[in-house]
Amino acid sequence: LAKLSDLIRALEDDEIVPYFQPIVDLRSGALRGYEVLARWMHPHDGLILPMNFIGVAEDNGLIGELTNQVLRKAFKETRELGLTPRLAVNISPRQMRYTSLPLQIRNSAEEQGFPLDKLTIEITESALIGNIEQATQIANALKDLGCRLSLDDFGTGYSSLAHLQALPFDQLKIDRSFVASIATRRESRKIVAAILGLGHSLDLVNLAEGVEEDAQAEILLRLGCELAQGWRYGKPMPSQAMPHAEAAEP
Ligand code: G
Ligand code: G
Ligand code: NA
Ligand code: MN
Numbered sequence: 001l002a003k004l005s006d007l008i009r010a011l012e013d014d015e016i017v018p019y020f021q022p023i024v025d026l027r028s029g030a031l032r033g034y035e036v037l038a039r040w041m042h043p044h045d046g047l048i049l050p051m052n053f054i055g056v057a058e059d060n061g062l063i064g065e066l067t068n069q070v071l072r073k074a075f076k077e078t079r080e081l082g083l084t085p086r087l088a089v090n091i092s093p094r095q096m097r098y099t100s101l102p103l104q105i106r107n108s109a110e111e112q113g114f115p116l117d118k119l120t121i122e123i124t125e126s127a128l129i130g131n132i133e134q135a136t137q138i139a140n141a142l143k144d145l146g147c148r149l150s151l152d153d154f155g156t157g158y159s160s161l162a163h164l165q166a167l168p169f170d171q172l173k174i175d176r177s178f179v180a181s182i183a184t185r186r187e188s189r190k191i192v193a194a195i196l197g198l199g200h201s202l203d204l205v206n207l208a209e210g211v212e213e214d215a216q217a218e219i220l221l222r223l224g225c226e227l228a229q230g231w232r233y234g235k236p237m238p239s240q241a242m243p244h245a246e247a248a249e250p
Contacts (some may be wrong), residue, residue, distance in 0.1 A: 002040070002053040004060055016053075016066055018074040019236035023088065023207065026113055026221045026228045031247040033086030035075045035122070035229060037236045038066065054092065063092045064101075068108055075112035077239035085247035088120035088150060093127035102141035117146035120171065124152045128163045139167045146150050150207070155195060164202060171227075172199045177211030179230070183215040193223050200224065 004009075010016055020034035040048035057063040067089070075089055097103050109116050121142055127213065128135050139149055150171035155178055164172075174195055181188040192208075199206040208220045211230030220228060 002048065002056045003143055004056060007053055007056055007060075007062065010042070010053075010085065011038055011062065011065060011069065014069075015043070016069055016072045018077065019238055020074070020087075020242055021229060021236040022234040023086075023227055023229045024233045026208075026217060026225055029233075031085070031245060032227060032242070032249060033088060033118075033120070033247045034242070035088045035090075035236075036070060036092070038070045039236070058092050058094050063094060064104065067091065067095065068104060070109045071105065072112055072235055072240075075109060075114035078242075079113060081239060081242060081244070083244070083246060084115065086118050086120060086249065087114075088122050090122045090129070090152070091189050093124060093129075095129075096123060096127040096138055097131060099134070099138060099141075101138055102145055104237070105142070105147070106145055115146075119146075120148040120150050122150045122152040122173065125154075125157050125160070128166065129158060132163075132166050136166055143168050151204075153209075155191065161198075164198070169202075169204055171207055172202075172204045173207045173209055174225070176230075178217055179208050179210045179220070180212075182219050183213065185220065189219060189223075192220070192225075196223050196225055 017039055018036045019039045021037060022031055023033045023035060025032055038050050040053055042048050057066045064192040071089055078085060149168060150173055151169050152173045153175045154172050155175045172191060178188050178192050182192055205227060206225045207227035207229060208225050209229050211217050211228045211232045217228060217232060227237050
């Protein structure tokens with residue numbers, strides 16, 4: 001795990017940067033946008049993954065500053081490439097307790113000239129546990145800004161259906177663990193089919209995470225899943241490696 005003093009220094013020295021993982025239309029393969037994922041480019045240790053520093057940032061009151069930096073850089077770097085793709089960003093459960101979150105996001109977007117209606121906010125269900133009222137208020141404010149809301153890692157954790165009902169979600173992300181075994185386990189396939197049925201009946205756009213193989217993509221397509229993300233389509237990459245194609249939405 002990262003040392004707090006090292007993380008504080010990294011934030012001062014601009015070492016936390018955004019990577020971008022493609023999100024595609026399952027049917028056509030067309031690019032629909034990117035998930036923004038934080039990476040720490042450490043001067044001695046090289047690339048450090050979020051599991052090693054997001055928790056440290058959360059526990060020490062640094063996650064708001066970290067998110068702001070990653071967001072601003074993501075907006076700036078895509079603008080400098082002449083691109084305005086849909087960007088999906090991760091918000092920590094802890095951040096869903098601060099009513100200043102929507103204003104912070106708006107300020108970052110306006111500062112960098114990024115249109116808020118091209119922004120998707122990914123939150124996990126743990127953000128809602130014991131916090132439904134506050135989270136609902138923040139979620140509504142984010143929707144008022146024009147952002148979309150995505151329920152991340154669906155199917156793990158609590159998966160209370162009340163959560164789906166409480167917040168104005170636009171999208172449901174089916175957790176990677178179900179996709180991993182979708183081609184080999186009948187149970188996984190049935191669970192994903194059930195999640196998709198639920199998603200469709202609630203008018204949500206469904207996104208399958210962690211798609212690595214053709215067989216998984218074919219099953220997901222057959223089950224009616226709309227969007228996909230995973231190594232089959234592209235790994236998280238720095239903005240310099242992004243294809244110079246505009247991500248279009250229907
Ligand atoms: O990049 P990787 O696939 O290892 O990301 C793992 C997880 O780390 C993501 O699913 C997400 O939950 C979390 N994460 C990545 N970047 C950010 C970020 O900028 N902010 C927050 N809060 N979490 C992030
Ligand atoms: O926590 P969240 O689900 O947002 O993070 C996604 C994580 O999954 C990131 O750490 C990312 O690097 C990883 N990831 C993305 N695509 C794939 C994939 O196709 N297979 C696997 N095993 N991991 C992936
Ligand atoms: Na995510
Ligand atoms: Mn996820």
